Structure formats: structure tokens, C-alpha cells
Amino acid sequence: MPLAATNGRDRRSQQAAGDGGPPVTRESAREAGSPYAPHGDSETAAMLSAVGVDSAEELFDVPESVGFDGEFGIDARGEREIREELRSMLGRNDDLVELLGRGHYDHYVPSLVDHISQRSEFLTSYTQYQPEIAQGFLQVLFEYQSLFVELTGLEIVNCSMYDAATALGEAATLADRVRSASGHRVLVPDHLRDERRDVLENYVSGTDLTVESFSMDDGNVDLAALDDLLDDDAVMVYAETPTVRGAIEEGLGDVADLTHENDALFCLGSDPIALSLLEEPASVGADVVVGDASALGLPASYGMGLGLFATREEYVRQVPGRLVGASDDAGGRRAYTLTLQTREQHIRKERATSNICTNQAWVALRTAIHAAWLGPSGLVEEAERAVEQAQELAARLDAVSGVEAPVHDRHHFREFVARTGSPAAEVASDLADRGFAVHAVDDDLVQVCATDHDEATLDEFVAAFEEVLS
Amino acid sequence: MKYDQARWTRDDEDVYEPLLSEKDETTVEIGGGSGDDADAASSDADSPLPDDLTRDELTLPELSEPELARHYTRLSQMTYGVDSGPYPLGSCTMKYNPKFTEDVAALADAAVHPDRPERRQQGTLELLYRLQDYLGRIGGMDAVSLQPPAGAAGEFAGILVARAYHEHNGESHRDEVIVPESAHGTNFASAALAGYDVVELPGGEDGRVDLDALEGALSENTAALMLTNPNTLGLFERDIEEIAEAVHDVGGLLYYDGANLNALLGRARPGDMGFDIMHYNVHKTFATPHGGGGPGAGPIGVAEKLAPFLPAPRVRPDEMGYERFEPEHSVGKVHGFDGNWLVLVKAYAYIARLGDDGLADASAKAVLNANYLAEQIDLEVPYGPFHHEFVASASDRDAAEVAKRMLDFGVHPPTTKWPEIVPEALMTEPTEVESKDSLDQLAAAFDAVTGEDADAAADAPQRTAARRIDQTAAARNLRLSWQSLDEE
Numbered sequence: 001m002p003l004a005a006t007n008g009r010d011r012r013s014q015q016a017a018g019d020g021g022p023p024v025t026r027e028s029a030r031e032a033g034s035p036y037a038p039h040g041d042s043e044t045a046a047m048l049s050a051v052g053v054d055s056a057e058e059l060f061d062v063p064e065s066v067g068f069d070g071e072f073g074i075d076a077r078g079e080r081e082i083r084e085e086l087r088s089m090l091g092r093n094d095d096l097v098e099l100l101g102r103g104h105y106d107h108y109v110p111s112l113v114d115h116i117s118q119r120s121e122f123l124t125s126y127t128q129y130q131p132e133i134a135q136g137f138l139q140v141l142f143e144y145q146s147l148f149v150e151l152t153g154l155e156i157v158n159c160s161m162y163d164a165a166t167a168l169g170e171a172a173t174l175a176d177r178v179r180s181a182s183g184h185r186v187l188v189p190d191h192l193r194d195e196r197r198d199v200l201e202n203y204v205s206g207t208d209l210t211v212e213s214f215s216m217d218d219g220n221v222d223l224a225a226l227d228d229l230l231d232d233d234a235v236m237v238y239a240e241t242p243t244v245r246g247a248i249e250e251g252l253g254d255v256a257d258l259t260h261e262n263d264a265l266f267c268l269g270s271d272p273i274a275l276s277l278l279e280e281p282a283s284v285g286a287d288v289v290v291g292d293a294s295a296l297g298l299p300a301s302y303g304m305g306l307g308l309f310a311t312r313e314e315y316v317r318q319v320p321g322r323l324v325g326a327s328d329d330a331g332g333r334r335a336y337t338l339t340l341q342t343r344e345q346h347i348r349k350e351r352a353t354s355n356i357c358t359n360q361a362w363v364a365l366r367t368a369i370h371a372a373w374l375g376p377s378g379l380v381e382e383a384e385r386a387v388e389q390a391q392e393l394a395a396r397l398d399a400v401s402g403v404e405a406p407v408h409d410r411h412h413f414r415e416f417v418a419r420t421g422s423p424a425a426e427v428a429s430d431l432a433d434r435g436f437a438v439h440a441v442d443d444d445l446v447q448v449c450a451t452d453h454d455e456a457t458l459d460e461f462v463a464a465f466e467e468v469l470s
Numbered sequence: 471m472k473y474d475q476a477r478w479t480r481d482d483e484d485v486y487e488p489l490l491s492e493k494d495e496t497t498v499e500i501g502g503g504s505g506d507d508a509d510a511a512s513s514d515a516d517s518p519l520p521d522d523l524t525r526d527e528l529t530l531p532e533l534s535e536p537e538l539a540r541h542y543t544r545l546s547q548m549t550y551g552v553d554s555g556p557y558p559l560g561s562c563t564m565k566y567n568p569k570f571t572e573d574v575a576a577l578a579d580a581a582v583h584p585d586r587p588e589r590r591q592q593g594t595l596e597l598l599y600r601l602q603d604y605l606g607r608i609g610g611m612d613a614v615s616l617q618p619p620a621g622a623a624g625e626f627a628g629i630l631v632a633r634a635y636h637e638h639n640g641e642s643h644r645d646e647v648i649v650p651e652s653a654h655g656t657n658f659a660s661a662a663l664a665g666y667d668v669v670e671l672p673g674g675e676d677g678r679v680d681l682d683a684l685e686g687a688l689s690e691n692t693a694a695l696m697l698t699n700p701n702t703l704g705l706f707e708r709d710i711e712e713i714a715e716a717v718h719d720v721g722g723l724l725y726y727d728g729a730n731l732n733a734l735l736g737r738a739r740p741g742d743m744g745f746d747i748m749h750y751n752v753h754k755t756f757a758t759p760h761g762g763g764g765p766g767a768g769p770i771g772v773a774e775k776l777a778p779f780l781p782a783p784r785v786r787p788d789e790m791g792y793e794r795f796e797p798e799h800s801v802g803k804v805h806g807f808d809g810n811w812l813v814l815v816k817a818y819a820y821i822a823r824l825g826d827d828g829l830a831d832a833s834a835k836a837v838l839n840a841n842y843l844a845e846q847i848d849l850e851v852p853y854g855p856f857h858h859e860f861v862a863s864a865s866d867r868d869a870a871e872v873a874k875r876m877l878d879f880g881v882h883p884p885t886t887k888w889p890e891i892v893p894e895a896l897m898t899e900p901t902e903v904e905s906k907d908s909l910d911q912l913a914a915a916f917d918a919v920t921g922e923d924a925d926a927a928a929d930a931p932q933r934t935a936a937r938r939i940d941q942t943a944a945a946r947n948l949r950l951s952w953q954s955l956d957e958e
Contacts, residue, residue: 033831076825165806206665303807362761
């Protein structure tokens, strides 16, 4: 481990010496150190000499009493070995057709997205603290913001939160800040992913807010129940369309009206594909829109996402996260820059609107490219397919003896719940044995999500479903 | 070294690469739209939903793939990354991102949904378990949660763990978190998000924690002290054992901000120094790409007594392989699923590639590079001995102006004007990936800029895609979308 001038590798000097010894390859050289530190022995020696030490160890001002011997017990492997290791390890994920959703969706991602997002100028840059040298990424983020201004009808979109759950948490703290009178309650639907609610509860745990749920009426918000719960102590009401069970909300305007009558903010959860077809959030009265924007841009990624955050112009100074704005440069051309940074933690510290710094910018870039590739007609087609496919698949399952699908008498988007008459966990397990993954929602409901599955796959799934229930 | 960044312009429109919306705007009408709008490229009368559930129309650019490929390629050329040149942005550890890690993250078997049955995702769970183990070893921590999706999310999760621990012990009265004034802004904001009063600790004369000031700040109300070590000046807190003892004596917990862990790999571990909680910035220390602002990942590690409070789920071996479990007194969730999975795969691959020797060598070279670079430039570095980064002072020059001028020399400038303890700070972290030649070029850029007349910076930068951008105008006349440009 100690790095002395003579203890290391120097590909260049050995090659130059031509001493006939074995060539030093990248693989064999790794024993000596990081393959990503380019220093040869002679360079290291010159640098140590310039600094005035014999070994880099002398530069560490670490008291011996807290020193560590460097033995983590982690063996270095070659690139090829690691690729094999991970191919083999991840190969232990069974080969399943996933009909899974509930907040994380696997839509086909076009090759353009992978190839462009891997351009290393995009991939290896960081936050655009020097906008003059980062115009390209800033413009992509500006276009991302613009995409969601169109989809939500709201004027302000930030250029990313971590995921839908943390965006919801940020929405609640924003509501708490902007409301003129103090209040304590955040109301959320009973049909909500547990994890999403759990994140929300952590985000409000440093405030006086509490989270309560209102009941559902056949898969949609129960307006009477919401009305009963609402009072002027509520700061925010949250609803989703589609809901976590895939039902499209039919009474969003009423939810917004009830919410506003009580001087609370209405926060709507959705995603870019649904927003391409469903009612525009601003026109139904949404004050904030959150959601997982990576339904475009990322394939199934074990829950990794992209938090959409949009709101009304009047709240712009309370928005969490980064905003890209247009300005002019010294040459008189339009140019882009991060703006209103005084809201952010690196300037405002404990009075910042959020603690977020590193965000999901590269995922936002992928989402923007995917949306541009689809264009408005492709987006609408994708959304219509999500409605039709859910409807058709539900009808086919409903035709199976003893099955009710969809359980909720609503229009659905991508997914729906079905009652089979058998324990849901057993149905899900039996289907997994046949190569299909579905959700077991509770004791007797399964949930099925169709995104880009082809007809043949869905035929096989329906056949397996029949077999499991026969 | 000189540099001319690609610059695509449309001079007749006073723009660089036009916006997508300036290339095309197409309106698609939905459902029972009137259909008589001449501008509508297509009209869809066959919507599967009733009109009252749909929007009326959608207006966005409709462009072909070749047009898009060219648009985004031009934009990438007007972006500077680590692969373009030196990127010594202090506190951000902009190291090279090995290409093969992208390939392993793109493996088809990595693309799974977290809700598939546990027995059917054993490969993913094994990787997560192994990464928990690696990070535990590297940090000297007993238990690790991989869930936080960024460093600040790790801080928030860690402070939630501290809070849950104190509450569990009947000490809910602890309502203060102490943060040194030179700490990252996220420390203050994360503690505040968790509901704590933030007590700012003034720095000592040597740039380190002043033990007397710390004693003065500590009390029975102290929940935790958040510390970066080496700190943002690159200095190791030599009194770390006394600091830990003082914090623990009042019943507080010691939190390690992992932003600067790249300085210590194999030399010292936060767990051995007495830290109870830490976060790892895998996009810094473990070379996952910064992606223009993210995604990163901010796993947290804790001492044994805090393991029951970690976010859920964690992963452990069971008789059939691996299983997820919820720690007994878990603080719950800080991410809707299990964090930034693709980033975690890349971090695992990087750690495996380097191993013990490679990790130790990365730190050695990172520290050597910072010391060598500081030696080569004509600026005062008021505090030391520093490790992987140093904070130089531009003294009578405006650090932000110096940075703008440096852009013309093919390098990304340092972090500027922070930490404030150094006047006109240039916080510089070259990382281990720069060669001696590259550092020499970087030093030449520093010296060329600081050696010339200050007026030369006034018109800088000249060689970047855009010239100096008016920040004040951007904030005063907010235009945050192409729609807002149309309103003018």
C-alpha cells in the first residue's frame, strides 16, 4: 500500500527501456494501484520531489491512533471478470414477464435515449455552476421544464427531485410554507403506495404537519368522505390520477374545489404519459403536480425514478430544487443559467426551501429525449394504448370463471385490480411459477399492469391465469 | 492549453442551438376536438376515454430521429464533462467514470421491478447485500442502508436515525444539531428538514474545530454534531478523538459527512474515529457519473447500536439466499423504492475493480495531486496540511472573475467563494485521475489568469459556447420555459 517513488508501475518508462521483461498490461498492473490514476513511476517521483516528500504517505495528517491498515478484504478484479461476475449474479434474477406497476413502469425506451445520454459530455458533467461552458445541458433541462409546463399547464417546473415520493414530501413542506394561516393536516388517499406515504411522513416529521387518509369510493376519491375530513386546518390535499390501482380519477375538479374552499393546496400525482391524454392539471385546479417522470426515459430500474415537481408561478420563490432560466450573454444571444439560487441550500443553509443538491438531472435528460422522440402524437398514442390495453386485458381476465376485473368500475390506465376468489398471494406465486409476476395487493386482490407487452405475451399470460384459477 | 468549445449559432435569431419548440410545434387534438383547426397536424376522434376525462389538445415539437440526434449531439458539444478535461470542482470529487460500469448497469438482468417476488430477485438482492458489506468495511461501519438517493438524502436519513435513537431512549428533548460554519450547506438544510435547531459552530484559527467552542455549543440538548473530515479546507480534524469524546459525553451522536472520503481510503475509517453515522457519496468516492447534476447515491452506515433504526428494507442472507427485512425500529423510508439502483450497480463495479490496493492508491494519488498542484500555482493556500483538496485565495482578485477567465484555458474552474473562511476562495480538488501533465496545464491556467491584468477577465469567457451570462437578468425577468419566451 505505501506509495514510494520506486514502488509502483510506469508503463511508459518500462516500454521505453525495452529491457525484454514481461510487458506490463493493464490487468497485471492493477495490483499496484488504481487503474484510473495515470501516474507512472517517474511522474510520481517528480511530483513527490516537487512537494518535498519521499512518499505520499507523509502527506496524510492522520494521527496513528485512528489510522487504518488498509485491509478491507476486497479483492481487485479485472473489468472482464467483474462483467462476468455481475452477469452471473444478476442472472439469478429469474426470467419473468413482469406485469408490475404501482408507481414504477417499464415502457420501451428507444435507442436514441441510450446513445445520446451516454455522450460523455452529458454523462460526466455536473451541476451547471459555470453556465457558459454548460449551455448544452442547461438547454436540455430548460426543454425538460418546458415539456412539463405543457403537460401540466403550470408555469413552474424544477429540473428534478429524486422520485415521486420525495417530490410529494417536498410538496407538503411547500404547502406548509405558502399557506397564510398555519395548519396541521395533509390529506392523502387511502389508495396510496405505503412507501410513498412513509416518505411523506418523514418529510413532514420536522414540521407540525400530520398525514391522514380519506377513503375511496369504488377506486376514486370519496368526495363526501373528503368533505367531512376537510377543515381550515388542512394545508394540502393529495390525489392521484391514475391512482396506484390504475383508476382514472373522475372528480378532480370537485376535489380541487373542496380543497380550495378550505384554503388548502391541491397536489396531484401523475406521470408524463398519463398527462399526455388526461385532463390538464392546471385546468382542474391543481396547485402542485408531482409524480414519477421516469415512466419516460428509464426502463424497469428497481424503483429508481425521477421526481416531477410543477407548481404555480406565485410559489416560484418557495420551490425546492434547481431551476433553469433564460437570459442573455455578453454577445447578445439567448443563453441559459441556473436561477433563483438563493432558495437553495448552498446559499440559504437551514432556511433553504429544501436540502436537495445532487438530483436526477441525467434521468431528466433521458425523459426529455424520450418525450421528444415520441412527439405529441406518439405521446397521445402511448397513453391511449395504456387505456385500451388495460381495458382489454381486464375484460379477458373478467371472462375467466370466478374472476372480477377490473374490480373498480372506472376507466383504467395501464393497470387494474382483479378479484379472483382465491388468496392473492397464492395466485401471484402460482403465476410466478409460470413465468409471470403480478402484484398481490391485499388478501384477495391481485393487480396487473400492461405496458409494452405484445399480444402473444398477453395471450400466454391469460392462459396461465386461467390455468392457475382452474 | 487553449480551448474553443463548439458553438452552434443561429445569428439571424440571436440564439445558439434553437429550442426544439423553435424547430417545430405540432398540436394534436384529442377526443371530440373541433378538428377544423388548420394548424392541427392530426386529430384523434377515437379516444378511448370520454371527453370530460381528457385534455383538449397537446402542443409539442414533432421531430424526426435524425433531427433529434443532431440537436442533442450539438448540445452535448456545448457541455463540458470530466472526459473533456480537468474538472477540479472542490468538494465534488469529479473523477473519471470508468466506461465498463455503464455496461454492467445496462445488463438486461439488472432491469427488474422491485415488487417482483423476493425469491425471484435474488441476483439484485445479492448485489445489494455485497455492496452493503463493502461499504461497511470501507467506512468501518456495522450496518449499511443503500436507500438514500443522494448525499443530502443520506444526511436526512442519518439525522432521522439519530432522532429515532434519542426518542427510543426517552431523550426527545434533544433538539439541536451542531454544524461547523464551513460545512456543506446541505448539512444545515438536512438537519432543519428533520426539525432540528441548527447550532452553527465557528471555526478555529487553524481552520479546524475549536474544542472550546465545541464545548460551549454542546449540551444536554445536543442530538448530533455533523462533521466533514477532512473538512472543506482539506484539513484532517486531528482532535477527532477528543471531539468524539466530547460529543458522546453529553449523549450526542457524531455524524460523518462522506463528501471528502476520497482523501482517506485505506488510511482511516470514520467508524474507527468514533463516528456513529455516516453517508457515502458514491458519485464522488466511487466514481459513478455526476450526470449533469445527478443521479448520485448516498448510502448511510451506522454503528451497531443504531442499526435497528436504519431505513427499511435492508438485505441480509437467509437459508435460501437473500431476503429483505425491516430493522426493528426503522425510521421507514426516504425514497419511494430502494434508491438509485443503477448508480449502486456502478459503485459496486468500481469498488470491485479497485480492491484494497486500488482504493488506497486512489487516495494517495488524490492527495499527491492536490499537494502538487498547490505547489505549482502562484496563489496563497492559507491552511494546511491539506489532503485531497485545497482552498487557495485569489486575494485581491474576485474569485468568480478568475473562474470565468479560467474557462478559456480548457479547464473547469474550482468551486469559488466558498468556504468563506478563505477570502476569495478557489476550492480545488483535482482528484487522482489527473496526470502530472494535466496538472501542469491546470497550474498554467491558474497562473496565466492570476498573472494577467484583472481587466482581462472582464470580457471572459470568450472561448466557451456562450459568453458571460447575465445572472441578474435571469432572476429579475424569470423565463423558465419556452412558453414564457413566447409571452414576450
